[in-house]
Amino acid sequence: MTGPTPISFIDVAARKDTDDTLPEQCGLPPVRHRFDADSLHAINAALAAERPLLVRGEPGTGKSQLARTAAFLLDRAFRWKVVDAQTQVSDLFYSFDAVERLAQAQVAGTNRGETRSVAELLDELNFVRPGPLWWAFDAEGAAKQDARYQARSGATTATELPRDADRRGFVVLIDEIDKTDSSVPNGLLEALGQSTFAVPRGQVALPRKGPAPLVVITTNEERELPSAFIRRCMVFQIPVPTGRTELIEQLVARGRTHFRRALDESLLVEAAEMVFDDRKAARERGLPPPGQAEYLDLLRAVQRLGVSTDDRSALLRSIRRFALRKHQELHEPASKPQ
Template sequence: MKQTRFLGTENYVASDELMNAVNIAIALEKPLLIKGEPGTGKTMLAQAIGRALNKKLVIWNIKSTTKAQDGLYVYDVVQRLYDSQFGNEGVDNIQKYITLGKLGEAFCSKEQVVLLIDEVDKADLEFPNDLLWELDKMEFYIPETKETVQAETRPIVIITSNAEKELPDAFLRRCIFHYIEFPGQELMEEIIKVHFDNLENKLLQEVLDAFYWIRQIPQIQKKPSTSEIIDWIQALIIGGIDIDRIKEEIPFSGVLLKKNEDVDVLQTNIGRAR
């Protein structure tokens, strides 16, 4: 039976609040804006929605240099000029020099796709505003060919942000918003069990206790995330670390912490705890 509501997947554990936000955004046909600290599964959410609903995923990775136009289409005027100079055929066919961007690709899909606009806040401040019409009306105009590209089936749009910049109010009004809270210990245990089938319970509990103790140290600048605890467990298993040493020594702390200052803070707190 075809799934029409997002209920998470075997590999993606979602809270009830997150699943509700996804399904409301789909029902209202509005973009879902997802915020949350790094490592909370924002990007993976779009992948999970695609798998759960059996829909193709189109990913538009945003960079500091990305312009809204890049997502619509690119007109290769240089190649057309080159072809005209060498007398190549088809120069009058402008369509030949038009390449759709990720937004254009999603609009032109015969079937509904999941469109991920990843890390929208990396671009300049005008970027979100430049997409207002296209996200609202699900269409854009190509003046070179005098053609309007309109979505045949409205894509499911997921937009992620790391809150590096404030997004414009006009953009926010058009989105459903959800902040992914960092998983509590109970939910984190579920997430870990997805990645490790037969993890010893004592090891799991020691890892969780140590991990959340580190996260609550106020001086830690970049707190370890979900991806780091998964990697850390793998490192502990590969290293054959004695379970009783985990909280006492925090072996392989460089897997969890990525700043020299944070490693120093951790060592200081380990010393105090002893």
């Protein structure tokens, strides 16, 4: 993908090991995030190579948040879609509301006084809504089509076009691609490689006014992805330390980002030690281990339920089994070796 304007990159030296609040983006609420050098280098590498960035890692390690980080630091507009087993590659370009069109057809048959013709009322473009890649490739065209879609339902306002979106460019998040059929990643790369894709009654091509979109794709490794797809991506593996000291340090750093001045450092360390011990127990039984997401949930719960540090420390021990030990096997004694 070749953009017509120079690409801006993230200043890694200035941003690494700092944290900030990612603002509300495309319906997602504000969230604190800590920037690390490896993830920022991965974003820059994908931009420079003009390739999608495939982000691999355990659930709850902040894979999806990396796309929001890129949009924030690059001052780009943001679009996203969580995909699943029913997703088709065309859903990333646009959606077609066939059910509503059928309902309108039934209504049109009873409304004899309708001033518009049935053909005009049931025009397929009235039921087409732009998907994340349509917005990223052609923001102005997507905004016009979205206004047409909204007008059909009587909406007074369409989806707002982000400020200077065509000039600034987009970051697109495609979340959990491992849940889809292999036709989705293959079809996605075909569209990105050709820099164009088909929509009803037309084609959408890469933007002329701004840079090509950065596409960030996440996987929880639930399904093997096509080799050809992986070869054409930059791949960033979010690491989870295996050593006790390293894991505790990483978790505590994340805890400081989210609970600075709200929780005592001793609580952050105590919760991190619990996570390490319960990760070890889960792995010994072949179960998915708790991680960063469960760690933050545990801290959030004790922050809201407790008053003093002593209260919260006691709550950590009480709530631990709900936040970190989610499988029945973890509540049973480990079997002794034969």
